Amino acid sequence: MNFKDLIFTSMHSLNINFGRTVLSALGIIIGIASVIALISVGQGAQSKITQNIQNLGSNLIIVTSGNAKVGNVKQGIGTANTLNQNDVIALQSRNNTPDVIAVSPVISKSGQLIYQGQNAVTLIEGVTPIAQSVNDITMAKGSFITEPDVKDSLPVIVLGPTVSEELFPNSNPIGKLVTIGNTFFTVIGVTQSKGSAGGGAYNQDNQVAVPISTAQNELFGNVGYSTIILQASSANVMNQATSEVENTLMRVQGITNINQANFNITNQTQILTTLNTITGTFTLLLGGIAGISLIVGGIGIMNIMLVSVTERTREIGLRKAIGAKNSDILYQFLVEAILITVIGGLIGVIIGIFIDYIVATYIIKVPFIISSLAIILSITVSITIGLIFGIFPAYKASRLSPIEALRYE
């Protein structure tokens, strides 16, 4: 039997047993769909995180204040605001840090904003004017925090677009008064959306900014800075600038060993690498779990194929009596199994992409990415599964003796 007739014969058999074909393909469809959906959504999330971090600005070095000590036990990073004005002044000196072009100290804490009974829980950042250029902020309305605002600790506030939308859905927020705790703040500006999603420090749309001095005097008490963000002059000098920052801070704080430092230095490149590793691992893990369902699907195919071989014993006997070789029967059943997995795989890919689209676009709001790697991989995997789990039933069928098979009732 030639290849074309073989494919035709197998398709015909699958077609006349349509219900059984669909049942056996189901496991593969579900398996492939979940692999595609999970990996694609994972990649979408990863690209979103990358975008959020890049939205923070370019060539940033981030100094996070260190660990509070309870007795002699170090607490987690950022549990105490140990950075202060001396650190900032030292870092601003061109002699100390020739490759740094901007220094932006920040105090941040989450808090609640209230406007006429509406409230928004968000991240409140005390900043200086330089934060606007360092964090690449453009204004949608009004203006950013200015030098005089900081100098006089004025109660003014700049809203991120998400917060603005929450508190002022239908009106212009500029000039309105919002309260944080017992203090009234005048809204002086709204920032342009960066299209960030999710929460925390990496979502600049869901933040508000106040003058750093106001934050210290009115909101958080006279504490140190939680973060100092520095901008290196170019991407090429990131490592150099990072060590300049480290050396400067160690000298100012009078320590010789970095392990004694109560600050932590990282830069955008490192954050990206770390986060990508984490999300990558997570995506793989999810994909792997979905992959197990593929194997289960394969076993399902084997089961149904074995039943099918028993049911079709007479057919196999007849085919052999009139001229089918063992290999013809073997290939027929193998091609049937592979066709089931390939067609099931393709349907799974379509369903997976659809799920990816729904989840990415409407549920977790990350970019809709179709992972071509996942598609190629899952089609390859389905063919392999068809081969592996089809070979045993096909072999069994091919070895049936024609007389036994013809006698079979």
Added chain:
Amino acid sequence: MITLKGIYKIYGDTGNEVIALNNINLSIESGEYVSIMGASGSGKSSLMHIMGLLDKPTQGEYVLDGVNTIDIKEKELSSVRNKYIGFVFQAFNLLPRTTVIDNVILPLVYRGENKDIAEKKALEILKKLGIDKRAYFKTNQISGGQQQRVAIARALAQEPTLILADEPTGNVDSKTTLEIIKILQDLNDEGHSIVIVTHEDDIGDRAKRKIRLKDGLLIEDKIIRQNRV
């Protein structure tokens, strides 16, 4: 054309063996029409299976068209069957939910013949057997008599040396039986060699030579006056 020498077929293990064929010696020439008769369990099907290369004798020699079948490799048996033997079974054994024509060309497809040529040939045979109008019907949409004619058409498509029919009229009514017998008679008149297995005497008498088995022994082998339809 075929020669069986000292054929034994023994089923089961030592202790509880069943001797289904006991020293059968038989030769059939081209163009013959032979009926194999005998009670149920006498060994008819066992003999058919050996002649049809579906089974091997426990002992003895079977020469088909000058070839000692013991020399045919296991792998080649299918192609040899495809070339030499056309089967017609009691239970028709057609592929279900498949068209008549696809059933008829099946042995040719396994032979690797071109499908268009095979279909043309199949249509001619179906026309000769009077069922060309059903060529594109599914086999489960036609009557038992028509199904058996499809099975005969399938055997004819192979242009076999020998047509082996095992109780071909066992599952059809008496009117259809006569039609099937007529077809076999016509085919024999055209020169086809036919061996028919039956337990009914009036069908056995339609052949030109009658062989009778009893408990695996060949007890009768004679030329008879054909009772033509």
